[in-house]
Amino acid sequence: MSEPMVKAEQVHKSFGRVEVLKGISLQVKPSEVMCLLGPSGSGKSTFLRCINHLESIDAGRLWVDGELVGYRQSGDKLHELRDSEVARKRSEIGMVFQRFNLFPHMTALENVTQAPIVVRRQPKDEARATARALLERVGIGEREDSYPAQLSGGQQQRVAIARALAMSPKLMLFDEPTSALDPELVGEVLDVMRQLARDGMTMIVVTHEIGFAREVGDTVVFMDGGVVVETGVPREVFAGPRHERTKAFLSKVL
Amino acid sequence: MSSTGATVPQDTGRPEEIRAVPVRHPGRWVAAAVVALLVAIAVHSVATNPRFGWGTFGDWFFDSRILKGVLVTIELTVISMAIGIVLGVLLAVMRLSPNPLVATVSWVYVWAFRGTPVLVQILFWSFIAALYPTISIGIPFGGPEFAHGSANAIITPFVAAILALGLNEGAYMAEIVRAGIISVDEGQTEAAHALGMTRLQVMRRIVLPQAMRVIIPPTGNETISMLKTSSLVSVIAYSELLYSAQLIYAVNYRQIPLLMVASVWYIIMTSVLSVGQYYLERHYARGASRALPDTPLQRLRRNVLSYQRNPGAGPGIGGF
Numbered sequence: 001m002s003e004p005m006v007k008a009e010q011v012h013k014s015f016g017r018v019e020v021l022k023g024i025s026l027q028v029k030p031s032e033v034m035c036l037l038g039p040s041g042s043g044k045s046t047f048l049r050c051i052n053h054l055e056s057i058d059a060g061r062l063w064v065d066g067e068l069v070g071y072r073q074s075g076d077k078l079h080e081l082r083d084s085e086v087a088r089k090r091s092e093i094g095m096v097f098q099r100f101n102l103f104p105h106m107t108a109l110e111n112v113t114q115a116p117i118v119v120r121r122q123p124k125d126e127a128r129a130t131a132r133a134l135l136e137r138v139g140i141g142e143r144e145d146s147y148p149a150q151l152s153g154g155q156q157q158r159v160a161i162a163r164a165l166a167m168s169p170k171l172m173l174f175d176e177p178t179s180a181l182d183p184e185l186v187g188e189v190l191d192v193m194r195q196l197a198r199d200g201m202t203m204i205v206v207t208h209e210i211g212f213a214r215e216v217g218d219t220v221v222f223m224d225g226g227v228v229v230e231t232g233v234p235r236e237v238f239a240g241p242r243h244e245r246t247k248a249f250l251s252k253v254l
Numbered sequence: 255m256s257s258t259g260a261t262v263p264q265d266t267g268r269p270e271e272i273r274a275v276p277v278r279h280p281g282r283w284v285a286a287a288v289v290a291l292l293v294a295i296a297v298h299s300v301a302t303n304p305r306f307g308w309g310t311f312g313d314w315f316f317d318s319r320i321l322k323g324v325l326v327t328i329e330l331t332v333i334s335m336a337i338g339i340v341l342g343v344l345l346a347v348m349r350l351s352p353n354p355l356v357a358t359v360s361w362v363y364v365w366a367f368r369g370t371p372v373l374v375q376i377l378f379w380s381f382i383a384a385l386y387p388t389i390s391i392g393i394p395f396g397g398p399e400f401a402h403g404s405a406n407a408i409i410t411p412f413v414a415a416i417l418a419l420g421l422n423e424g425a426y427m428a429e430i431v432r433a434g435i436i437s438v439d440e441g442q443t444e445a446a447h448a449l450g451m452t453r454l455q456v457m458r459r460i461v462l463p464q465a466m467r468v469i470i471p472p473t474g475n476e477t478i479s480m481l482k483t484s485s486l487v488s489v490i491a492y493s494e495l496l497y498s499a500q501l502i503y504a505v506n507y508r509q510i511p512l513l514m515v516a517s518v519w520y521i522i523m524t525s526v527l528s529v530g531q532y533y534l535e536r537h538y539a540r541g542a543s544r545a546l547p548d549t550p551l552q553r554l555r556r557n558v559l560s561y562q563r564n565p566g567a568g569p570g571i572g573g574f
Binding site: 054083084087088089090091092093095097099101102103104105114115118119160163164167 | 439444445446447448449450451453455460463464538
């Protein structure tokens with residue numbers, strides 16, 4: 001068995017007095033596609049944001065590629081990582097947001113080249129060449145000079161995926177990537193993600209697209225109320241959910 | 255409940271243009287007449303009142319002392335705004351710092367400098383020698399000194415003026431910059447952090463450029479305001495535009511024409527600034543809207559061109 005790409009052990013997280021994650025434990029193997037399902041407020045997005053330390057966890061342990069997230073362990077003491085160390089680790093994890101969050105003051109191409117130039121100090125020509133190839137790959141090569149406001153939601157989200165890929169991440173996090181899209185635009189984003197999965201990218205996808213989870217997911221995790229209710233191969237979970245909560249949720253979305 | 259068969263339009267062509275009798279607006283005509291009368295009275299009084307001294311106005315408008323004053327006013331405005339903007343950005347970032355001491359110092363600065371009249375601050379800086387007779391650079395608390403001199407020699411009226419105007423402006427700019435920073439969607443910061451940018455990189459590359467769209471319009475206002483506020487420096491006998499005019503009328507007693515000279519120069523300068531602000535705002539609107547509106551010059555050129563190509567059609571309305 002290879003080392004897991006992501007490993008969570010009893011992860012807890014509270015916002016004020018509300019405990020959002022109540023002990024999440026799971027593992028994601030390299031090249032695995034894990035889909036997180038569950039009702040809103042179940043903690044899926046929060047857990048995803050913990051993985052690249054956009055949120056810090058209160059208890060438990062979280063590793064990415066064998067390294068602790070947000071902390072360094074020496075002996076039995078945990079040391080918080082410095083801003084620059086956290087940034088370096090984040091640069092190896094791609095993230096795609098529900099609301100795209102493209103930089104509105106930059107063209108599609110500049111959105112994609114920004115991080116490689118600023119964070120990795122890549123030469124501009126090189127970054128531009130890579131970015132053009134990536135935009136081509138997600139199918140918007142001809143719109144590289146457009147500003148985000150001039151693109152459709154589906155196109156924006158594909159630029160956002162290209163922007164994340166430009167840092168050659170070893171792991172991609174998708175936070176409800178199609179939830180803000182018009183129904184007829186969902187397909188084009190899912191196509192890109194499907195291709196990415198086929199190319200062997202390790203992906204954690206928070207989604208409501210059951211069809212996508214069934215087809216592309218290697219594992220589905222059903223979360224509710226801050227805990228993992230059920231985990232399994234999509235075929236089995238969707239055909240015969242063992243848990244009442246899963247059954248109730250699936251009967252509504254299927 | 256009658257069953258009317260829905261009539262399907264037979265021909266697929268465009269229906270007839272609507273030709274309706276326009277609504278009459280008698281109130282608008284009355285208002286226009288009243289305003290026109292008032293304007294006529296004002297213009298007549300300005301043109302015929304000899305005490306405006308339009309001849310004197312013409313004699314002094316391009317006088318070298320006035321022109322020098324104009325230059326000094328521009329110089330004061332540019333330097334003070336530069337100090338104000340740099341200080342404002344610094345104070346705004348400090349105010350948003352997670353360090354409570356740093357945030358509080360910024361708050362107290364803004365409180366003190368915004369809470370006292372700028373005229374008082376100008377006088378204060380001009381009398382600074384009474385507070386600190388000598389100024390030195392060195393290690394504080396009794397350490398060695400590297401340089402030192404009398405405050406009266408260092409704080410000239412010019413230095414006092416830019417210190418007062420610049421430090422005061424910093425307090426206002428801090429609030430403007432802070433509003434701009436806060437206006438940027440949090441998702442932007444998150445996306446930039448997720449890409450591996452550090453706090454500083456996020457601020458410089460992502461947040462501040464977007465904040466500019468919110469910061470520019472009030473900063474333009476501040477610059478125009480600064481141009482006029484700089485006239486207060488006349489109280490410490492520094493010859494900017496107003497004081498230059500005052501020096502002249504102190505000799506020839508033609509107060510009104512000379513104040514008109516200064517006023518017209520001020521209005522020319524603020525007009526130029528307004529045009530500059532328009533183009534600056536346009537530049538930072540990139541990406542905020544799908545298509546930038548034409549500048550007045552572009553609109554003029556397009557209308558003239560379309561008229562040349564198609565005379566008689568008149569200037570087009572809207573469209574691309």
